[in-house]
Amino acid sequence: MDARARSVxxxxxxxxxxxxxxxxxxxxxRADSLSGVFRNMLRPAIREVAALQDVSxxxxxxxxxxxxxxxGAGKSTTVKLLAGMLAPDSGTVRALxxxxxxxxxxxxxxxxxxxxxxxxxxxxxSVATSFEWKRVVWDIPRDRYERMAGFVKELLGLDEFxxxxxxxxxxxxxxxADLGLALLHEPQILFxxxxxxxxxxxxxxxxxxxxxxxxxxxxVTVMVTSHDMSDLEQLAGRIVMIDRxxxxxxxxFTRLRREFADRRVLIIETGEGLPPKLDGAALVRSEGxxxxxxxxxxxxxxxxxxxxxxxxAQLLDVETHRAPIDDVIAxxxxxxxxxxxxxx
Amino acid sequence: xxxxxxLSTLARLFRLWRLYARxxxxxVTRSFRTFxxxxxxxxxxxxxxxxxxxxxxxxxxxxxxxxxxxGLFLLGYAATVTGLLEIFFGFNVAFIxxxxxxxxxxxxxxxxxxxxxxxxxxxxxxxxxxxxLVPGAALLAWAILHLHRTLSPGxxxxxxxxxxxxxxxxxxxxxxxxxxxxxxxxxxxxxxxxSANLMGQLKAFPLDGLRVLLMxxxxxxxxxxxxxxxxxxxxLGLTPGxxxxxATPLAALLLGALAALxxxxxxxxxxxxxxxxxxxxxxxx
Amino acid sequence: xxxxxxxxxxxxxxMDYLLRFLRVALLLSIWRLLFAGRGAVSGMTLPALLxxxxxAEAFAEPLLCRTEIVWAFWDGSIATRFLRxxxxxxxxxxxxxxxxxxxxxxxxxxLLLCAPLLGVNPLPASLMAGLLFPVSLALSISVGxxxxxxxxxxxxxxxxxxxxxxxxxxxxxxxxxGAFLPLALMPWGLGKIFxxxxxxxxxxxxxxxxxxxxxxxxxxxxxxxxTLLLWPLASWLWRISRERMVSYGG
Numbered sequence: 023m024d025a026r027a028r029s030v031x032x033x034x035x036x037x038x039x040x041x042x043x044x045x046x047x048x049x050x051x052r053a054d055s056l057s058g059v060f061r062n063m064l065r066p067a068i069r070e071v072a073a074l075q076d077v078s079x080x081x082x083x084x085x086x087x088x089x090x091x092x093x094g095a096g097k098s099t100t101v102k103l104l105a106g107m108l109a110p111d112s113g114t115v116r117a118l119x120x121x122x123x124x125x126x127x128x129x130x131x132x133x134x135x136x137x138x139x140x141x142x143x144x145x146x147x148s149v150a151t152s153f154e155w156k157r158v159v160w161d162i163p164r165d166r167y168e169r170m171a172g173f174v175k176e177l178l179g180l181d182e183f184x185x186x187x188x189x190x191x192x193x194x195x196x197x198x199a200d201l202g203l204a205l206l207h208e209p210q211i212l213f214x215x216x217x218x219x220x221x222x223x224x225x226x227x228x229x230x231x232x233x234x235x236x237x238x239x240x241x242v243t244v245m246v247t248s249h250d251m252s253d254l255e256q257l258a259g260r261i262v263m264i265d266r267x268x269x270x271x272x273x274x275f276t277r278l279r280r281e282f283a284d285r286r287v288l289i290i291e292t293g294e295g296l297p298p299k300l301d302g303a304a305l306v307r308s309e310g311x312x313x314x315x316x317x318x319x320x321x322x323x324x325x326x327x328x329x330x331x332x333x334x335a336q337l338l339d340v341e342t343h344r345a346p347i348d349d350v351i352a353x354x355x356x357x358x359x360x361x362x363x364x365x366x
Numbered sequence: 367x368x369x370x371x372x373l374s375t376l377a378r379l380f381r382l383w384r385l386y387a388r389x390x391x392x393x394v395t396r397s398f399r400t401f402x403x404x405x406x407x408x409x410x411x412x413x414x415x416x417x418x419x420x421x422x423x424x425x426x427x428x429x430x431x432x433x434x435x436x437g438l439f440l441l442g443y444a445a446t447v448t449g450l451l452e453i454f455f456g457f458n459v460a461f462i463x464x465x466x467x468x469x470x471x472x473x474x475x476x477x478x479x480x481x482x483x484x485x486x487x488x489x490x491x492x493x494x495x496x497x498x499l500v501p502g503a504a505l506l507a508w509a510i511l512h513l514h515r516t517l518s519p520g521x522x523x524x525x526x527x528x529x530x531x532x533x534x535x536x537x538x539x540x541x542x543x544x545x546x547x548x549x550x551x552x553x554x555x556x557x558x559x560x561s562a563n564l565m566g567q568l569k570a571f572p573l574d575g576l577r578v579l580l581m582x583x584x585x586x587x588x589x590x591x592x593x594x595x596x597x598x599x600x601x602l603g604l605t606p607g608x609x610x611x612x613a614t615p616l617a618a619l620l621l622g623a624l625a626a627l628x629x630x631x632x633x634x635x636x637x638x639x640x641x642x643x644x645x646x647x648x649x650x651x
Numbered sequence: 652x653x654x655x656x657x658x659x660x661x662x663x664x665x666m667d668y669l670l671r672f673l674r675v676a677l678l679l680s681i682w683r684l685l686f687a688g689r690g691a692v693s694g695m696t697l698p699a700l701l702x703x704x705x706x707a708e709a710f711a712e713p714l715l716c717r718t719e720i721v722w723a724f725w726d727g728s729i730a731t732r733f734l735r736x737x738x739x740x741x742x743x744x745x746x747x748x749x750x751x752x753x754x755x756x757x758x759x760x761x762l763l764l765c766a767p768l769l770g771v772n773p774l775p776a777s778l779m780a781g782l783l784f785p786v787s788l789a790l791s792i793s794v795g796x797x798x799x800x801x802x803x804x805x806x807x808x809x810x811x812x813x814x815x816x817x818x819x820x821x822x823x824x825x826x827x828x829g830a831f832l833p834l835a836l837m838p839w840g841l842g843k844i845f846x847x848x849x850x851x852x853x854x855x856x857x858x859x860x861x862x863x864x865x866x867x868x869x870x871x872x873x874x875x876x877x878t879l880l881l882w883p884l885a886s887w888l889w890r891i892s893r894e895r896m897v898s899y900g901g
Contacts, residue, residue, distance in 0.1 A: 102472075105475075105476060127478050135476055140472075142476075144389065155385065155389065411818045417826050418826055421838055422836065429685065557666055560666070564671075568678070572684075
């Protein structure tokens, strides 16, 4: 079953709603010279950064939503707004029928947050102790705690290092432990900010599989940000892309490819000789008679390309597949960057 | 956490204190070496903190107009206040500017409890913090025994109330200044180190004879006078009168209210700006 | 760079200096109370004590000699320091000098200029004292830096008890250096014993030279002696604990 079918569970009700949200940050600019530093102290140079501009977004119960964008687009700001750590300058943020900031204590009981670059584990204590801490502070009934702890330990493979100190864990182990910790109180929504950061292939697979199982079995709504687009494509049925504080795309990955660029890869084997010149396809690499081309399937017909190639050389083998999603996204970011530079 | 009234809140506070006491015990006992190193070094620190004034009191047969026993009582009281602060508000809770400056406040905000409850309980380190309390409390006990006064239950109760009030005043001062880190996280990150230094170095000095303006400042803007001097004057009978006994608790209430107001304003500002910095240094050890 | 970093983004960094100013002003008042009606105590008169206290505060940073090394260990950034084309000792010393320069400009100089308003004579006891003070201060910094590196190497050898070792260092320096409490004022001749320790070379020696309350030749000799003894020790300790440092930093 592919990600789309697994994760797009019919949304029964709206659990997250952002309406016309704006958020601007003021950043002090630092001078390079010592005299400039003193000058800035009295008359600071401020740069205003519009982190979010009129962002409106709804997420239904049981959805897994990928939230992507280039660096500085506003992803982490959105997560902080939804986690109740930040208030919008204007617009409304509501989740599970609550205002995350005003009803913080009641709200955070129902959500789990994992920041890839921070840990909630107690550094000089074992994972087990951190779990126990969570049980007491979140007031989780003992039987529910035992059940959930058993569940996360099994699915995330925490048993091998459950009694190790957090400071002695590898990054992958720490991330898994953090994920388990975030789920102990059975949150309705899970916010994951870069959860696969720095993980190896196996750890990533485990983490992503766990999230999918969680969504499928327990209807946990998941909002995940990441720069690893292949992870997101595997995990989420819906992707929301944000660029310079505005929603640039909201839909599924298939439509994303179609709308922005249906990049495909064509590999042909011709034996010896120069690679064929194909109109509408760019040669990416050529080695030992194996030639790789990139083209936009929305504009160029693959049959026409093959016909051109066959006229110029004997085709020994042909292979075609979609371009990796990372390449697609990189193209999109590049287009946005160009548009922004032109706008200046 | 449903709002179920003061008894329920109290029960939760005790549960949290028990939890953090357990964590603290695990920390100091994680290895025999840690246990020994921690206690020995903290004991050295605690003894050193009172040694300077002890030696002065010995050299000058008292401190200022206070005789040796009175001077030692003052020193023991001041050291006990510091010890109480370490035990109940260890772990950078009393040095709140560090938590704010390093962007660690978010860790408190994602907990399902009021901020005041988290801060009141997270710093409870009865084992790691006791090494600082022990020398101070021992000195205080020694001084009390040598004071040749009747230790009535009422006097002991006032001693306890005054110790709590003095600790609260020290903490309130830390929070009043530490709140500046909401507005300037980088510049004010270590402001609580400076304020603690100031209070720490001057708390055990008698302030009798200082100019009125200076003394007024030390009982208001810089409440060093309430950390030990003013309450000790009452407890030793140097400032007679029943009402004098309530000056320190009253100051604690007023300063506490001011600190709470500043902190609340800071939190409101933080809600709008968040923190662009993050360092896990010193967070949860 | 260190100086610019010290200044930060807001005038609030001056609050630290304001608190220090208040502390020294209070301390001066308290000394006046304690010394009221007394003559010289162990060769120290009230004016000398007040000057001693003022200069100790004005030069507190180089006298107490804290560097960023504690933080570098604690947050693990010590590992990346090894990637810089500069000796480790030199890096931390240079960083410290940068920070001290800010403190000297915005705090020490104004404090010295305001001294007459506080009723304190900021000038050295004699011309010779004034000439010898910089020499003694340089030796004091040398001893202080060596002690800093020795303590950190010990922390590594004690398997990362950075906080504990740092606290011990702080405790010993506060009590034994004479920066806060002049050693001459200690009872039972303790001051004379502590004079022989390296901590006294960090603060007591230059301050006594400045205020003319000690024998310059002897004080300089002890400082030089400790410099010659401590630096080889510091180098040796770092050499044997170096690999553990990087591992600990992670």
